[in-house]
Amino acid sequence: MRGLTRGILIGGMILLAAGCSSKKDPTKANFKEAINSYYSAHPECVWTSPVKFPVEADPSKEGQTAGLDALTDAGLLTRTSEQKKVFIFGSKQINSYDLSDRGRSAWTPDQQQPGSGNFCFGHRDVTTVDNFTTSGDQQGATIANVDYHFTISDIASWARSTEMKTAFPTIQADIAGAQIDKATLVLTGNDGWQVSKD
Template sequence: MQIRPAIRTAALCGAAILLASGCNKKADNTINFTSAINTYYSAHPACLWSDPIKFPVQADTSNATKTSGYDALVDQGLLVRTTAEKKVLIIASKQVNNYDLSDKGRSAWTADVNQPGYGNFCYGHRKVSTIDGSTATTDAVGATTQIDYHYTLSDTPDWAKAAETQTAYPQIQTDLAAPQSGHATLTNTSNGWQVSSARPSTTSSNDGKIVE
């Protein structure tokens, strides 16, 4: 009759140990590595341009590489386009397009808090799907580890899923097609593991890049 209480006590103790281990943010385990990377990218979304830009912008209509990306955003209602002539010489001029944010674009715009008037169109956040490898480390504060992982993008808006947008910005199509590989350096802090550096993302066409 004394066996069952002993088993119950052992089981409760084991569960408590597992719970304590899972709540230890400084432990060197997959759960904490995943949480650190996801937390980092929750504040660093994937965006169209590597650097924030400011609208309105003007582009020469004879240069498709300058206008196609903006035109795709016009098609999605994020920008409005007007045409004008710009003098280049006293007796010559060229056709240009002026692009500015629409009301829909302003609601989708991610403003840069450090540069008033500047911002970006962002199309999702990395979410770790698997941790593929990590270098040896410890749970000591100051310890570091190199993490290889795969991720998908979450919170992707409809405008980024449109064929026209993905043609103009191929990196979006690549990011959404299948889990992508990533690499990050994590450092253990008093508050748990945090990303200290991340590999730069791939550049897409039409100056469309994603930022860390």
């Protein structure tokens, strides 16, 4: 009876120790948490860099207006047309786009560039960490190269329209389903693994 009690006690201690892994351990669970934490603060957005409104575009150039018109159709922008003087004697039609009331509520301001921002439509959610390798770098830090699958979560309803997917092919690709990517993570002091921005 005493041997059975001791066996149960030792088994329980082993399970408890196994369940208490550190955030610093190179595990798939820690890498998944670190990547998800990074992308919760870095959502997927319409443009690759922040934009400042109002914006003017030539309506005869579809490449300039397709995305802006799709955002207008989604109710995020307003569009006004006006004649603008060109040189001394001529004028041409220009569309002016600005944030609508709905657009202001969907707008994500850029902290580094006041007045600029983006329309963000969801964020990455790691579904699986497929494999990883760890090594040291030249400064002595421990880094991990991680291969993972992800989907886009919390997709904004306006991003699902056919017009948006056509005007912004990246949205179409992002919300199509599971995708594969790589991340480089660095082991930090007290915070465990973090996605490297380099």
